[in-house]
Amino acid sequence: MTIQFNNESFRDDYSFYNSERAIKRFPFPFHEDSYMYSVNMEQHRGGPVDSVYEMRFDVDEHYVSEMRDRAMVLADDPLRCQSLPHMTLAGWDLLELIMVSKSEDYPDLFELHRDGNKWRWINKPLGIDHSFTFLDEATLPCGPMEYITRQAQGDFAVLDQRDDNLWMDAGMVTTQADWSLDFDIGMNFFEWHAPVPLAHEKGIFVRALKFLMNIQQGAPARRLNWTMTVNPLLDTSPENYHKWGIQKTELTPQNIGAKQHLRVELQTFFRLPRSNALVFPIRCYLCSFQDLMGVPKWGRRLHRVIRDLPEELATYKGFIDNRPMMLDYLKDFDDGLPTSPGIWPELDTEPPLTR
Amino acid sequence: MSGAEKITVKVTEVVPLNELVTRFRFERADGGLLPTFSGGAHTVVEMHDGGITRLNPYSLMSDPMDQTAYTISVRRDDEGRGGSLFMHQQVKAGDEMVISFPVNLFSLDLRAKKHLFLAGGIGITPFLAQIKQLQRFNGNWELHYACRSAALGSYADELTDHYPNETHVYYDDEKQTIDLVNLLDGQPLGTHVYVCGPKGMIDWVRKTAAAEGWPREAIHYEEFLAPQPGKPFEVKLAISNKTIEVGENESLLEAMERENVDAPYLCRGGACGQCETRVIDYAGNFIHRDHWLDDAEHAGGEKIMPCVSRFEGKTLVLDR
Numbered sequence: 001m002t003i004q005f006n007n008e009s010f011r012d013d014y015s016f017y018n019s020e021r022a023i024k025r026f027p028f029p030f031h032e033d034s035y036m037y038s039v040n041m042e043q044h045r046g047g048p049v050d051s052v053y054e055m056r057f058d059v060d061e062h063y064v065s066e067m068r069d070r071a072m073v074l075a076d077d078p079l080r081c082q083s084l085p086h087m088t089l090a091g092w093d094l095l096e097l098i099m100v101s102k103s104e105d106y107p108d109l110f111e112l113h114r115d116g117n118k119w120r121w122i123n124k125p126l127g128i129d130h131s132f133t134f135l136d137e138a139t140l141p142c143g144p145m146e147y148i149t150r151q152a153q154g155d156f157a158v159l160d161q162r163d164d165n166l167w168m169d170a171g172m173v174t175t176q177a178d179w180s181l182d183f184d185i186g187m188n189f190f191e192w193h194a195p196v197p198l199a200h201e202k203g204i205f206v207r208a209l210k211f212l213m214n215i216q217q218g219a220p221a222r223r224l225n226w227t228m229t230v231n232p233l234l235d236t237s238p239e240n241y242h243k244w245g246i247q248k249t250e251l252t253p254q255n256i257g258a259k260q261h262l263r264v265e266l267q268t269f270f271r272l273p274r275s276n277a278l279v280f281p282i283r284c285y286l287c288s289f290q291d292l293m294g295v296p297k298w299g300r301r302l303h304r305v306i307r308d309l310p311e312e313l314a315t316y317k318g319f320i321d322n323r324p325m326m327l328d329y330l331k332d333f334d335d336g337l338p339t340s341p342g343i344w345p346e347l348d349t350e351p352p353l354t355r
Numbered sequence: 356m357s358g359a360e361k362i363t364v365k366v367t368e369v370v371p372l373n374e375l376v377t378r379f380r381f382e383r384a385d386g387g388l389l390p391t392f393s394g395g396a397h398t399v400v401e402m403h404d405g406g407i408t409r410l411n412p413y414s415l416m417s418d419p420m421d422q423t424a425y426t427i428s429v430r431r432d433d434e435g436r437g438g439s440l441f442m443h444q445q446v447k448a449g450d451e452m453v454i455s456f457p458v459n460l461f462s463l464d465l466r467a468k469k470h471l472f473l474a475g476g477i478g479i480t481p482f483l484a485q486i487k488q489l490q491r492f493n494g495n496w497e498l499h500y501a502c503r504s505a506a507l508g509s510y511a512d513e514l515t516d517h518y519p520n521e522t523h524v525y526y527d528d529e530k531q532t533i534d535l536v537n538l539l540d541g542q543p544l545g546t547h548v549y550v551c552g553p554k555g556m557i558d559w560v561r562k563t564a565a566a567e568g569w570p571r572e573a574i575h576y577e578e579f580l581a582p583q584p585g586k587p588f589e590v591k592l593a594i595s596n597k598t599i600e601v602g603e604n605e606s607l608l609e610a611m612e613r614e615n616v617d618a619p620y621l622c623r624g625g626a627c628g629q630c631e632t633r634v635i636d637y638a639g640n641f642i643h644r645d646h647w648l649d650d651a652e653h654a655g656g657e658k659i660m661p662c663v664s665r666f667e668g669k670t671l672v673l674d675r
Contacts, residue, residue: 087465161462217392275393
């Protein structure tokens with residue numbers, strides 16, 4: 001499989017786009033016609049061919065451009081990448097996990113050659129060929145976590161596990177849905193989830209923490225989460241809210257199909273062997289409403305989910321003001337026919353729109 | 356699915372260390388590399404002893420960075436239900452066995468400025484791996500190791516040889532004891548204490564440290580309990596709609612597994628909390644033996660840890 005990398009931007013002129021292939025493999029997050037929080041975890045060990053679940057770390061057509069955007073965010077704000085001193089070993093764990101996974105899963109794009117602790121890493125899409133000594137920071141241009149996450153799509157929260165809790169003690173966070181690593185650094189699981197509505201009352205976080213602390217080596221897990229973003233922005237951070245928040249008011253009935261994006265996070269969880277830390281990669285996928293509407297099942301379902309979503313969740317996810325305009329657009333793609341269960345597009349079996 | 360991922364290994368060495376302790380070396384049966392792990396991790400070893408399957412946890416004592424082999428040391432327990440006797444008497448070099456991926460319930464707090472290790476008897480094993488891990492990164496550690504006698508002091512000599520400044524060994528038969536209050540008093544700020552050994556030792560360290568004003572978070576402990584034999588008892592499993600008999604020499608968890616009831620587990624030694632089960636109804640007495648539930652929960656009659664705890668009485672109904 002060869003990947004044609006897009007040359008695109010996630011800011012200014014927003015030249016980001018999804019190819020036909022990217023739309024078909026978009027991780028649509030709703031498995032039924034309604035949505036409520038749940039600890040919707042499953043094992044992360046492969047999935048349908050060419051789906052975002054297939055590989056341990058999905059690499060797609062946005063890879064090169066996303067990495068360029070990350071470098072720009074970091075140049076403006078170095079605090080998007082932080083690692084407390086005791087997390088360096090976890091950083092090496094993460095570097096090893098990503099290098100081994102990518103070189104095995106995408107041998108045409110990435111190579112890892114190891115001779116004891118003498119490692120050579122070749123990243124063809126980014127033009128990197130670097131030899132270094134594993135576990136020797138002096139042989140890398142920056143810390144191990146920063147080094148490898150400048151070459152891996154998605155945000156990474158690296159969590160220390162101690163005192164029956166998880167602690168946000170390191171991370172690379174430049175493509176986030178409005179949360180800040182600099183604010184959350186050093187917090188425990190309950191502290192950094194404090195702003196989330198409804199889920200605490202439902203006991204979601206107590207159960208989720210228990211599940212996460214029991215994730216073991218060799219048995220990674222995954223789930224999907226979602227929100228809404230106007231314009232294909234990767235960096236919707238609180239730090240830059242003054243830049244992107246205002247764009248939510250620029251939505252019109254004419255431009256909503258192109259500008260309004262469903263933002264989906266593929267969240268995975270891996271136990272890191274040498275440090276016993278947990279890494280939480282949060283991979284962001286964006287898809288415009290008009291591209292989603294090309295899949296009849298998704299058109300029907302998205303309308304029903306957004307229409308029936310509790311007000312607290314629409315507020316928390318930041319689109320309560322735009323919801324009427326969204327529904328006005330989406331209703332034309334819901335003909336009332338039933339949808340099949342599951343997230344997959346089912347283009348061959350789902351009937352086309354009947355109005 | 357219950358438990359951690361499995362690995363098929365070949366026993367490549369069986370070395371009796373002394374009258375009570377034997378060391379086993381495992382390599383991957385397919386010749387590949389084993390996963391790395393963090394110091395303090397254990398593996399659960401599957402034993403097929405006649406018709407009985409036992410899964411016992413043992414601390415990994417080899418270098419966490421060494422992916423060619425794992426080693427464990429097993430102390431023979433003549434009073435127990437036979438897991439350690441099986442390892443001592445039945446397992447031979449060349450045998451194939453199934454072990455779990457490493458699981459760590461006793462990891463180092465890597466923020467610590469210093470790691471103070473307190474070992475009692477076979478409790479030395481997790482520290483052997485942690486010491487190797489810390490040595491690699493120039494960590495600051497100190498070991499105080501109490502054992503019955505020089506003859507039974509597994510690894511005491513090699514530790515003293517390799518790390519004469521860090522290692523302190525105490526022999527019971529020479530009336531040597533750890534001067535704990537004094538030892539704790541002399542530690543620099545940011546020291547974390549780790550204790551692994553018999554229950555009495557763990558309780559003594561935790562109580563003494565608490566009395567000396569140490570923060571709870573700075574005291575780490577691990578004791579795997581082997582399930583103890585006991586009187587047979589009957590359990591009703593509400594979800595599975597089965598009534599099963601727990602035999603004298605099996606645990607409640609093992610009895611559920613025998614009846615193909617999918618019960619979660621991880622450490623099987625009363626430490627991890629994974630097998631916690633809700634009690635729906637009971638008439639009788641619980642014999643709680645785990646470290647997971649607190650005293651109030653033990654008294655409450657609403658939860659049981661089926662890996663090590665038992666029951667005596669008329670009725671027990673579980674949410675499983």
